[in-house]
Amino acid sequence: MGPLRDQSSLKPMEGKNNTVSTKKEVNKGAWTEEEDRKLAEVIALHGAKRWKTIAAIAGLNRCGKSCRLRWLNYLRPNIKRGNISDQEEDLILRLHKLLGNRWSLIAGRLPGRTDNEIKNYWNSHLSKKIKPKEKQIKGATSSSRRQGSKINYQTKIHERDQTKEENNSLIFNNKGISNYENSNTSTAHLDVDDFFDFSNEGSLNLEWISKFIQA
DNA sequence: AAGCCATACAACCGCCCCTTA
DNA sequence: CTAAGGGGCGGTTGTATGGCT
Numbered sequence: 573m574g575p576l577r578d579q580s581s582l583k584p585m586e587g588k589n590n591t592v593s594t595k596k597e598v599n600k601g602a603w604t605e606e607e608d609r610k611l612a613e614v615i616a617l618h619g620a621k622r623w624k625t626i627a628a629i630a631g632l633n634r635c636g637k638s639c640r641l642r643w644l645n646y647l648r649p650n651i652k653r654g655n656i657s658d659q660e661e662d663l664i665l666r667l668h669k670l671l672g673n674r675w676s677l678i679a680g681r682l683p684g685r686t687d688n689e690i691k692n693y694w695n696s697h698l699s700k701k702i703k704p705k706e707k708q709i710k711g712a713t714s715s716s717r718r719q720g721s722k723i724n725y726q727t728k729i730h731e732r733d734q735t736k737e738e739n740n741s742l743i744f745n746n747k748g749i750s751n752y753e754n755s756n757t758s759t760a761h762l763d764v765d766d767f768f769d770f771s772n773e774g775s776l777n778l779e780w781i782s783k784f785i786q787a
Numbered sequence: 788a789a790g791c792c793a794t795a796c797a798a799c800c801g802c803c804c805c806t807t808a
Numbered sequence: 809c810t811a812a813g814g815g816g817c818g819g820t821t822g823t824a825t826g827g828c829t
Contacts (some may be wrong), residue, residue: 601822601823603797603805623814623815624814635799636813637800641799642797642798644795646829687817696796710820790829793828795825796823796825797821798823800818801818801819803816803819807811808812
């Protein structure tokens, strides 16, 4: 394995890759501390919406998307960074088995973790761990590279819509999951919404997680 | 000591749906 | 009703860092 970096010591790569524009081109690349500060200030005042406006008010020469990403993945309060515990790793593995590469859903079940972080963690750590297994189990839910995200996206939207409607909680069935876990078969037939109530994404459902891990 | 390589992770890109004017 | 912009998401890339030779 490679170096495990101390997350707290990570600093924005100031300037190096920043196309500090003299014209109206937007900034790209790493964020500076100054940019972070400005962004956080404006969000504190105006809330995390209308990202383009936020970028403008903050005087950041960034596109709205970039601001949103920075906030969600880095600046937002209550974000845990680095040091993914064994429990969390186990949970990611299980959820990935169920959900495939639906990182936002997986992240929704890991308090303080972002989809980007989980995606990165998966790509750098876990995908290697399970690769040998996957060779045996062919054709599971998520191939890392889906052909044109269209189908994937439609499925995603469909599921999103479903969960909106199914506002009334599905009771999570530990047994079901563990059976599935043991079965080691494809997830294609499985309706994940039978297991998760995604309508409660906002709440950090620690109880749910601990139950899950015990399974 | 220096160069190379693997790893980790921040950030960008492209797609598509949703919302708003 | 429709077009444009906003926003969310997964995939991918770029680069700093640290280990190895």
